[in-house]
Amino acid sequence: MNDILLDVRGLKKHYALQTGFLSRRAVLIRAVDDLSLQIRRGETLGLVGESGCGKSSLAKMIMRLEEPTAGTIRFEGVEVPVRKGRALTEYRQKVQMIFQDPSSSLNPRKTTRGIIEEPWLIHHPQEKKEGMKRLRELISVVGLDEGQLTRYPHEFSGWQRQRIGIARALILNPRLIIADEPVSALDVSIRAQILNLLKRLQQKFALTYLFITHDLAVVRHMSDRIAVMYLGRIAELGGTEQVCENPLHPYTRALLTAVPGMDLLRKSARTVLSGEIPSPAAPPPGCTFHTRCPLRMEICEQRKPAWKEMDQGHWVSCHLSDSFSQTGGKHQQARFS
Amino acid sequence: MEAILKVRDLRTYFETERGIVRAVDGVDLSVNAGRTVAVVGESGCGKTVLALSILRLLPMPPGRILDGSVMLNGRDLLALPIEEMRRVRGKEISMIFQEPMTSLNPVFRVGEQIAEVFRLHQRMNRNDALRQSVEMLRMVGIPSPERRAMDYPHQMSGGMRQRVMIAIALSCRPRVMLADEPTTALDVTIQAQMIELIGCLREETGAAVVLITHDLGVVGEAADTMAVMYAGQIVEQGSVRDIFSNPLHPYTRGLMNSIPRMNGPVGKDVFLQTIPGSIPPLDCLPSACRFQDRCPDVFAICRKEAPSLEEIVAGHDCRCWLYGKNR
Numbered sequence: 001m002n003d004i005l006l007d008v009r010g011l012k013k014h015y016a017l018q019t020g021f022l023s024r025r026a027v028l029i030r031a032v033d034d035l036s037l038q039i040r041r042g043e044t045l046g047l048v049g050e051s052g053c054g055k056s057s058l059a060k061m062i063m064r065l066e067e068p069t070a071g072t073i074r075f076e077g078v079e080v081p082v083r084k085g086r087a088l089t090e091y092r093q094k095v096q097m098i099f100q101d102p103s104s105s106l107n108p109r110k111t112t113r114g115i116i117e118e119p120w121l122i123h124h125p126q127e128k129k130e131g132m133k134r135l136r137e138l139i140s141v142v143g144l145d146e147g148q149l150t151r152y153p154h155e156f157s158g159w160q161r162q163r164i165g166i167a168r169a170l171i172l173n174p175r176l177i178i179a180d181e182p183v184s185a186l187d188v189s190i191r192a193q194i195l196n197l198l199k200r201l202q203q204k205f206a207l208t209y210l211f212i213t214h215d216l217a218v219v220r221h222m223s224d225r226i227a228v229m230y231l232g233r234i235a236e237l238g239g240t241e242q243v244c245e246n247p248l249h250p251y252t253r254a255l256l257t258a259v260p261g262m263d264l265l266r267k268s269a270r271t272v273l274s275g276e277i278p279s280p281a282a283p284p285p286g287c288t289f290h291t292r293c294p295l296r297m298e299i300c301e302q303r304k305p306a307w308k309e310m311d312q313g314h315w316v317s318c319h320l321s322d323s324f325s326q327t328g329g330k331h332q333q334a335r336f337s
Numbered sequence: 338m339e340a341i342l343k344v345r346d347l348r349t350y351f352e353t354e355r356g357i358v359r360a361v362d363g364v365d366l367s368v369n370a371g372r373t374v375a376v377v378g379e380s381g382c383g384k385t386v387l388a389l390s391i392l393r394l395l396p397m398p399p400g401r402i403l404d405g406s407v408m409l410n411g412r413d414l415l416a417l418p419i420e421e422m423r424r425v426r427g428k429e430i431s432m433i434f435q436e437p438m439t440s441l442n443p444v445f446r447v448g449e450q451i452a453e454v455f456r457l458h459q460r461m462n463r464n465d466a467l468r469q470s471v472e473m474l475r476m477v478g479i480p481s482p483e484r485r486a487m488d489y490p491h492q493m494s495g496g497m498r499q500r501v502m503i504a505i506a507l508s509c510r511p512r513v514m515l516a517d518e519p520t521t522a523l524d525v526t527i528q529a530q531m532i533e534l535i536g537c538l539r540e541e542t543g544a545a546v547v548l549i550t551h552d553l554g555v556v557g558e559a560a561d562t563m564a565v566m567y568a569g570q571i572v573e574q575g576s577v578r579d580i581f582s583n584p585l586h587p588y589t590r591g592l593m594n595s596i597p598r599m600n601g602p603v604g605k606d607v608f609l610q611t612i613p614g615s616i617p618p619l620d621c622l623p624s625a626c627r628f629q630d631r632c633p634d635v636f637a638i639c640r641k642e643a644p645s646l647e648e649i650v651a652g653h654d655c656r657c658w659l660y661g662k663n664r
Contacts, residue, residue: 188379259599
């Protein structure tokens with residue numbers, strides 16, 4: 001299909017971790033385990049999950065900062081090259097990243113101008129003038145002024161730094177932006193400014209976003225589709241409304257009710273999960289969520305649930321899905337209440 | 338009911354090379370037994386300095402408490418000799434810090450760290466104290482507490498460490514517990530567990546909780562009353578219910594509108610409301626109203642004279658020229 005920008009299939013990332021001091025033992029960490037995902041041109045795909053679920057590993061593999069253990073990543077129908085070379089250089093221009101912590105992702109020894117134009121100078125060393133033009137345009141779009149170009153990162157506050165990080169990501173005119181928790185480190189009143197900016201930029205430059213966050217309200221506000229990740233796999237995937245209004249996976253449901261709400265009436269309806277996310281070094285057998293699932297059945301401890309489409313474009317990986325195939329999740333809703 | 342902790346007109350300033358930083362500038366706050374008051378504000382509004390001033394944990398200099406009183410059970414903590422204060426701290430009033438990894442000692446087992454509180458404040462012997470610390474771990478919901486008491490902090494997950502922090506803070510059954518962003522560093526599902534835990538323990542021990550946070554969602558879940566801080570001052574104060582349903586101060590309104598909501602509209606052309614500009618640095622505050630440069634409702638007097646905190650509706654105070662006596 002033509003409108004799929006990024007196509008990830010069967011992606012795995014296993015890290016071998018040496019443990020033990022005298023007797024060396026290798027433990028395999030399955031950070032990402034058999035993950036498939038498509039991102040459509042022009043959409044925002046929200047990726048939600050708790051720390052340690054593998055969302056950053058996935059981002060790094062898409063950026064080709066890490067090599068996958070298995071699986072393929074295709075961008076615009078072409079497989080992303082593994083080896084360094086012209087093809088990879090070209091790919092990197094089209095995929096850029098916005099990081100969580102703007103203070104540690106900007107070089108403290110460079111001026112704002114140096115930081116923003118560096119990617120351009122690397123990829124287009126002959127076209128300095130063109131780069132300067134683009135830089136001027138960008139800084140006004142992200143809300144900085146030209147007088148700030150000669151300043152260093154420490155002279156800015158956190159939110160201005162995040163604007164610099166955004167300008168740097170945009171200078172090469174990328175197609176796909178991977179935003180890894182771009183507003184988590186920012187203050188509430190600033191967060192809204194940056195979220196609005198990201199939305200406006202998407203319209204202006206026809207960008208596609210992979211928006212990674214742990215904040216469900218933010219992801220709901222930003223995304224067209226949402227993927228919920230748990231322990232290296234995707235538990236549920238669907239349109240924003242499908243996932244938020246009719247969550248099928250018990251984990252999604254728990255995440256949704258765990259969001260501390262300003263709606264005082266909603267308080268009572270929460271499912272508090274017991275326990276913590278298990279170690280990816282020893283994932284539970286069967287369904288990896290069964291250790292924390294309030295609706296656990298016998299089969300969950302034995303067999304991995306299949307990845308099934310329950311509604312148009314609404315996918316889930318849960319044994320419970322067998323029992324509500326026709327009712328569109330109502331059965332499960334009933335069991336929760 | 339008589340308030341258990343009563344802060345009156347507290348002023349904490351820092352003397353720096355660039356001038357005087359008025360981090361806490363005339364704050365009044367009180368909380369009853371078994372209740373939670375939330376202090377809400379963004380970074381740099383003075384909420385952490387407020388907590389540290391109450392506990393007298395601020396480094397002085399450069400900090401200085403110029404004025405005010407902190408009454409705990411009828412005693413002014415600010416007037417106590419340091420030795421006496423040390424006995425109060427941890428016993429009658431305790432604190433849960435934001436980052437459990439940096440506030441636990443990495444070279445001691447967690448059981449010993451909890452036991453230390455018992456040995457210091459209740460003069461227990463080592464064995465009794467250790468036994469008691471296992472009980473505390475059980476109380477905060479740590480599975481197999483006998484075994485976990487022998488763990489070092491790095492062997493525990495973030496949620497577990499925060500539970501240990503809470504166990505330490507609660508071990509002497511303090512009357513008041515200060516919690517500085519206790520859930521910020523944690524995942525959503527663990528965050529929900531912590532909010533529940535603090536709520537249950539508050540009910541069990543009857544302690545009063547001062548919850549310091551930037552997250553209005555957490556306030557809605559956990560607090561009875563709240564105080565919104567901006568640039569060192571409280572700008573709005575009242576019950577959570579009143580403020581959420583009828584926020585008065587333009588800053589509170591701005592904050593509440595700038596947060597994406599789970600029941601809000603979605604779509605490519607849905608934008609959030611924003612508060613323009615950013616928080617002013619505390620060493621060069623605008624004269625008169627401190628919110629004037631970011632306020633959508635600013636008018637002439639806001640730039641001339643500072644408004645005071647006035648009761649607008651019963652039990653609901655606001656510092657703004659738009660309302661009441663200030664008008």
